[in-house]
Amino acid sequence: MRKIFITVYVVSIALIMSGCNQFDSLVNKIPFMNQSDGGHGFKENEEIVENDEPSVEEEEIASDILTLEAQFFNEIEEVNGKLTIQNPLNILALVNKEFSLPEQYAPEDLVRPKVPFSFGDLDIEKSYMRKEAAEHLELLFKAAEKANIEIFAVSGYRSYDRQVDVFAAKASQVGEQAAATVVAVPGFSEHQTGLAMDISSRSINLELIEKFEETKEGIWLADNAYKFGFILRYPKGKEDITGYQYEPWHFRYVGIEVAKLMYEKDLTLEEYFNIVEKI
């Protein structure tokens, strides 16, 4: 980051100076500007750069350079014709219509978050989430309560086997091809990560419907979920990017830092991985 920032700074000096007749002679007086080794000479000038107030333009460029450690990127291998994620425990796993989870993958740290569920106290698979996500979901629900927002968790973890059942049930009604447009093909559901939760409210009878966006609960969630590490995974207007219809009820845990960044820059997870630089 620093190196790139300094490069921007140097380029801007060069641009300013290029308007000056004495540019060439000045270049010879500034040690780092006539070196072919781009990295080395900058070091001596770091202090000057750091003490200088960067211009708005420079700040914009610098903040646009997003980096992320390699471990948070999907590691993909083709298995039975499917691009399959090899590091499914990754909290930033990008699961979509392109990348699937391994059939046998089930997170080992599933817990039942202490939040109200649409189905009450039933201890069933879909009430579970991975521990870190569950803890943050509890914080999200507590904050909602404080703001007089009553929300209910509807559906969290979904095993591969359950996806097979759900898909088969749908396919028997409408055929496989049509089923694939409304239900995830087994292995391709983000719910298998244990990091997603569908949320609803009494105002729409605890259903998962687009109308949730108009409720005060849906609006509050869209505005606040990121503070607790959750993103609205399938936003309106980005259907072509996510491959999914708008789902104002589906929230995915990615951690507070990334959620905040995605919220502020209005990015989907797909867009985030398109612009972030692997380090």
Ligand SMILES: [Zn+2]
């Ligand atoms: Zn969902």
